[in-house]
Amino acid sequence: MATATDRRTDIGPPNYSRFLPPVIKKNYGQWKYHEILKPGVMVHVAESGDKLFTVRAASPRLVSIKKLRQFADLADKYCGGHLRFTSRNNVEFLLTDPSKIDALIADLKAIGHPVGGLGNSISNIVHTQGWVHCHSAATDASGVVKCVMDDLQEYFTQMKLPGKLRIALACCLNMCGAVHCSDIAILGVHRRPPKVQHDGLNKVCEIPNVVAACPTAAIRPAMVDGKQSVEVLEERCMFCANCFSVCPAMQMADPLNDGVSIWVGGKVSNARHEPMFSKLAVPYLPNTPPRWPEVVQAVRTIVEVWAKGARKYERMGEFIERIGWPRFFKLTGFEFTKQHIDDFRHAGLTYKRSAQLRQS
Amino acid sequence: MATATDRRTDIGPPNYSRFLPPVIKKNYGQWKYHEILKPGVMVHVAESGDKLFTVRAASPRLVSIKKLRQFADLADKYCGGHLRFTSRNNVEFLLTDPSKIDALIADLKAIGHPVGGLGNSISNIVHTQGWVHCHSAATDASGVVKCVMDDLQEYFTQMKLPGKLRIALACCLNMCGAVHCSDIAILGVHRRPPKVQHDGLNKVCEIPNVVAACPTAAIRPAMVDGKQSVEVLEERCMFCANCFSVCPAMQMADPLNDGVSIWVGGKVSNARHEPMFSKLAVPYLPNTPPRWPEVVQAVRTIVEVWAKGARKYERMGEFIERIGWPRFFKLTGFEFTKQHIDDFRHAGLTYKRSAQLRQS
């Protein structure tokens, strides 16, 4: 049996330079400009005059080793075995010979991977595990993403939008998909306070930790049926599930009340407007697997309102800031409710503190 | 002796219509436009063609009945006995005969009241009681105002500024001068925790109220020398004096540590930019009566930086937003310190959350 001593540890990842195509090694740090040639295809031109062509293809992110081997084969066939993935989980093939581009695109399509996502398009949806892997999920991840992108695919494969549009999904408030700064964010939400499993809570969790986990002080220690446990002041609960994160006996999943919320207008880049958080557009839509039609419809509505109304380069949040939130709600037809009004820590700062109003 | 029954009560103020000049009664709600004719003088023209001339004069706000009678006499002499005061405590004479304007101005000057404050000028300083009347003051009010306006008077009597500039002073954090939305705010500050008068605190104040008054939970009940009293965790105190407001035994006044802070960039009107709070420019200047030269100098520095750099119509806050705070500190030469960084309730929201920075 292997002992600790003959194990290699703490070696870190292989150095990236092992994987760079020669054209990149040669022109590293010497790129001059780039141009988008057509949907999903761009060229970077180096000071040396060398050119690097990138073909970007969609990916469901959850990919099997079979698919990965197909990608590897395509990389061998078209670009000396060189490929990379993007920060939004697309796959990119790195070519030096532009004549091979169309064949590559055809091959990618043949295995079900449309090419696009560059420039003023909707790129891949950053997302998370959902029911495929996470204990915490209030909705599925990959399934919702599939449905939404099936519907929006035209915007991935074409560049007909005013600017970039970035969608992200997280299946619970932990927000592993970091949806909080997305043009459109799809967020799984619980809406029922934890169902405390009094039986044995005491053994799997430390009660003081559970109590401390609650940001609204909704949890307090209690004896239930002679067992040391906790009780939840339900009217104080806003379903963050932080108690569940520290204690499995605080069950949050609840088919009747779990669902999806939709947020809009966040961004990350510093281009034009500073980074912004996304804001609540739709507080709740039910989980309706397998195709989540309500979510798909809501996202499309938002995309279309923006696509139609935004000025060139204007991201969702910039667009809404210009037209004002009242008009956003009018144009989308979404209902404005009590839930849209912040009532957490910094609530007051989101109230409209001026008389600058459009006529309604 | 008068009994309650023969007293007139709850009659409210006299109806304003008793005091309106005939030209106003006639043209009430029928004004068409106005023009500023020269510093401190404007004309309002009615749909009827009638004209109302207003002459605005400075006032120290603290005025004696002698001065008031002089004003009354001037009103009789020039405008049928009609005058008013403004929301910034200036006095306005309401004339129909423009030929009398210059004589009125001369008379006002003769009794020490410069005419001005209209249009793009510095109007009167909204202020409070200070050492003249309030128990809570960390600095004087009228004295500081006098010194600052002596220095800035040229900006009152002339209209050579890019826009309006509104200064306010409050002698303690209660902010009766509502300085929190001023272009320049002068604010008296304590900087020493309350000196608890343990002797008899118990009798003049309710200890639970005193404890509850503290927003940072710096106060707790304590027995001191056998007396029921409170103790102050000094490192938690930020000198708000709220404990003193509810309990006189929590003495805040302290000649060595009291002084003045300066705030900038607030506004109230909805013109162009929404209303804004003022932000900290100088955390502390000592109380140096009778002429507070440090405060006068700091205010002038700010006024001049703005006067020189602002675009037409640009209020202080709009100007600073355009040039950025780093440059404001550079131009004024004020030191940027730890104290400038918010560390209260919503602190994090004031941090710079983007990479949009000017080169330094």
Added chain:
Amino acid sequence: MADSNGKQTPLLDELEKGPWPSFVKEIKSMAKESPMCQDLLGQLEKSYGEKRGYWKHGGIVGVMGYGGGVIGRYSFLNEEFPHVAHFHTIRINQPSGWFYTSDAIRTLCDIWEKHGSGLTNMHGSTGDIVFLGTQTSELEPIFKELTEKDFDLGGSGSDLRTPSCCVGQSRCEWACYDTMQLCDHLTHHFQDELHRPAFPYKFKIKCAGCPNDCVASVARADMSIIGTWRDNIQIDQAAVKAYADGGMNIERDICGNCPTKCMQWDGKTLTIDNSNCVKCMHCINNMTKALRPGKDRGATILLGAKAPIVDGALLSSVLVPFIKLEPPYEELKDLIERIWEFWGEHGKNRERTGELIQRVGLGNFLEAIGVEPIPEMVAHPRENPFIFYEEYLEEGDEEE
């Protein structure tokens, strides 16, 4: 100079110098007749020397049947300056818009000459006529004489504070409702609330005729009533042209400063996309002869401004984007009463309306006072995902 008591006031004397009118001169002008003013000078000189005030907390003083209107004030230095041992102020409700006749001024002066220091603030920060410095024994006589002349006290303590308003339609062409009338009406209607503190804390109302907000209502009033309009800005194109001919850079200085950039100037015609105008007033302010607010006028009601103690200052926020304001103002008075009712029931001691709203949540507050939530009330919808729901489905419930 030595004051008439023979005491020196070298520090205060410095404040007689300089071009700005001097409050020290004002006090001194009364010092001959008024021992109170003499002692005030003495105590103030001492404050200037020692760099601290010498006033004590006031006890409860007032006139019979009223809980507000007088601020009690006593001196720590009552032995040294016996005439300011008591030095109470009286708040007298100003007439709307701070208009006076010379007679009215003289009436006030006469009363104050007889019963107090002869020093005033014209006006206090809330808007009252402030009589600065008298003794407890003088309060009833002053009150009697004031009411005989149709003046009454203003607010203080946990009551409705003296409402105030801008000059409005009496002189200003932009007033979108009659601020003076409304202010006067509300003041008279709510006399009981003004004189008899029964609220959790103070409540201020300020009426501004247009979004220029010349009474700083958005920053200083629990209820800010700000005039506005909901149709199109009135344009006189010939007058616009005249401004251009007069050298105004309309493109840069007017259109360029419009917060929503909804104006266009093509050198001949000024066009406004009124659906995007946020009524900021900038263009109107600077082309007074060419532009005017629309004709369908009313006001925006905002709630909740206050000074920073204890959780930070607040600006008022939108409650009603547009309301018509005509006598007898029933809708508005109704709204005010619903707000007071909820605040009276749920407000903590010393909790202003703005703080209450933040504590219970604007959404819950709206529900309680019976107002629908609308997007005009927020700068933007919430960013955090911590959404409260009062109810949830249980197994066996009907599906939604």
Added chain:
Amino acid sequence: MADSNGKQTPLLDELEKGPWPSFVKEIKSMAKESPMCQDLLGQLEKSYGEKRGYWKHGGIVGVMGYGGGVIGRYSFLNEEFPHVAHFHTIRINQPSGWFYTSDAIRTLCDIWEKHGSGLTNMHGSTGDIVFLGTQTSELEPIFKELTEKDFDLGGSGSDLRTPSCCVGQSRCEWACYDTMQLCDHLTHHFQDELHRPAFPYKFKIKCAGCPNDCVASVARADMSIIGTWRDNIQIDQAAVKAYADGGMNIERDICGNCPTKCMQWDGKTLTIDNSNCVKCMHCINNMTKALRPGKDRGATILLGAKAPIVDGALLSSVLVPFIKLEPPYEELKDLIERIWEFWGEHGKNRERTGELIQRVGLGNFLEAIGVEPIPEMVAHPRENPFIFYEEYLEEGDEEE
């Protein structure tokens, strides 16, 4: 379709339809060989039917000597779906920039085929290669084979999480420092912190080469390292002209969108007032051939981003406006260590750096890590007057 187990997955089958690549197809493609994938399909179909997940909290599982890199996962339905009774994920540290050769991909696939479900995420949200689903007994073998092929695990738990970076200088003309090199360097330098959780909570580092921030560092990393420059934007006026001739509306679309309006286009020459340029990238982004970042390049360091649990989400905020980034990056590593030291000492359990800074105050935090406060760190100075001072003068002290 019935899965190979004979079980029906009618709901999941719906997700094989439509143009977007299907994760269900991916899982099904493995179902023949992998009983794990079969059971995953079964459990997932059940989730789709019942509208809830069936995974339990993971226990502590991992490889010897490491505290991070594996997320334990167990099924509630272990009797119905025994092959996913254990379904742990392994996080493998990706190479900087997510570059691979086909060989490297195949190496990873071979290992995973032998020891797990054959399902992956390329990549996880933090940046790792994620191997989705294996059993405890397979962990050591996988680790051994990975390290033999020069791969190592990524972070999880309260440790340094796997740093990631944008494609940077390898392909992007705007990268203001070598993101891939820095990311690789930091990852290797801090191996111990990455593998052995000893922090109060997780700590993420993301490296973006320019303010476009293509790794979303400002929203998703405790430390966001964003490339920038401090001299003038490089302009090729001929190329600008070419854009104009090509029909670009430079005035409206470029200058008009500059956040500080510091650009001017007179139809011939584009002028930039670089002292007011905030490096937003907009103009450069859209005139790729004409404009380029300056030559004096480095990065802005920002701190503190995180997801909303439990006080609301944070964006990172400026700590160092400009720093030169050249190997061996001593200044940066030093700074990181000072931050960790303070956080390690003062951070509460499950308190991210951003939350710690808010709790102790940015000013105090700066003092503790030895960085001077400068106005670049704030959007604006404080608005509330509640200023702490640690010291005060006592009578008898020297005057300041």
